[in-house]
Amino acid sequence: MNYEELLKVARDQARKGFEEGGVPVGAAMFDSHGNLLGEGRNRRVQEGDPSIHGETDAFRKAGRQKTYRDKILVTTLAPCWYCSGLIRQFNIGTVVVGESINFEGHLDWLREAGVNVIELRDPECIDMMKSFIDTRPDIWNEDIGECDHT
Amino acid sequence: MNYEELLKVARDQARKGFEEGGVPVGAAMFDSHGNLLGEGRNRRVQEGDPSIHGETDAFRKAGRQKTYRDKILVTTLAPCWYCSGLIRQFNIGTVVVGESINFEGHLDWLREAGVNVIELRDPECIDMMKSFIDTRPDIWNEDIGECDHT
Numbered sequence A, B: 001m002n003y004e005e006l007l008k009v010a011r012d013q014a015r016k017g018f019e020e021g022g023v024p025v026g027a028a029m030f031d032s033h034g035n036l037l038g039e040g041r042n043r044r045v046q047e048g049d050p051s052i053h054g055e056t057d058a059f060r061k062a063g064r065q066k067t068y069r070d071k072i073l074v075t076t077l078a079p080c081w082y083c084s085g086l087i088r089q090f091n092i093g094t095v096v097v098g099e100s101i102n103f104e105g106h107l108d109w110l111r112e113a114g115v116n117v118i119e120l121r122d123p124e125c126i127d128m129m130k131s132f133i134d135t136r137p138d139i140w141n142e143d144i145g146e147c148d149h150t
Helices: A003-019 A055-063 A081-089 A107-112 A121-134 A138-145 B003-019 B054-061 B081-091 B105-113 B123-135 B137-143
Strands: A026-030 A036-041 A072-077 A094-097 A116-119 B027-029 B036-041 B072-077 B095-096 B116-119
Touching: A003 A026, A003 A036, A003 A055, A003 A072, A003 A121, A003 A138, A026 A055, A036 A055, A055 A072, A055 A081, A072 A081, A081 A107, A081 B054, A081 B081, A107 A116, A121 A138, B003 B027, B003 B036, B003 B054, B003 B095, B003 B123, B027 B054, B036 B054, B054 B072, B054 B081, B081 B105, B105 B116
Parallel strands: A072 A094, A094 A116, B072 B095, B095 B116
Antiparallel strands: A026 A036, A026 A072, B027 B036, B027 B072
């Protein structure tokens, strides 16, 4: 499987979110053959909806699936607890992470639960996220539940 | 705070879901004074959307909040990993659980993260959930990501 190719779909979603002024995290779900099942992006800002993270949006768009063990969830940024919980609950087999520099997530927790985690350290994902956090730290902190931290 | 009163709102949502043929889990979010901010229910069946659990729906309906530390999330059933991750990520201060008999969830994991977890062991929540699991184990297993288990 060419994970870099799969990442492009998620990155395009993140780029679209970035251009909309939203949190630039994109995600996509594929079947075991690399066929796209659903793609999405964080839309906290665009829709005023804090429940739409990139991963939950792609999961939603993929619709009901009989099993997720053979599915591949690709995300531009390491998943937060909310999205890590989603992955663990539904036993998503493989998670491809564009980068974990700007947010390290909980990748070891996922690995311990048996998830196949693949890290790509994609420069474009890293730059886009860093640019957003530098420009809008208020929105970023709100999105990771830290807006009341000092 | 009268948590039994708050639970009624979530239970009414669960009841509505039950009557619709859906997974009967309801939830509601309140501020620290007990004012309702949002309520919702699992709508996997009703909308063909696996991302809508009771807790994520109530969270969504409450809209963007500056902090969740002073909020109360009430749910009829112990939260799964997906919803537990939501609670932990956004630092929701208090979680009221209608019952944890039919699904024990991960309440200790939440407590270790500093969440104030209150268990009510409500007979009506227990009976409604048991009735659904007995009648539609296929949908229930799909909802907790176990549909490919034997």
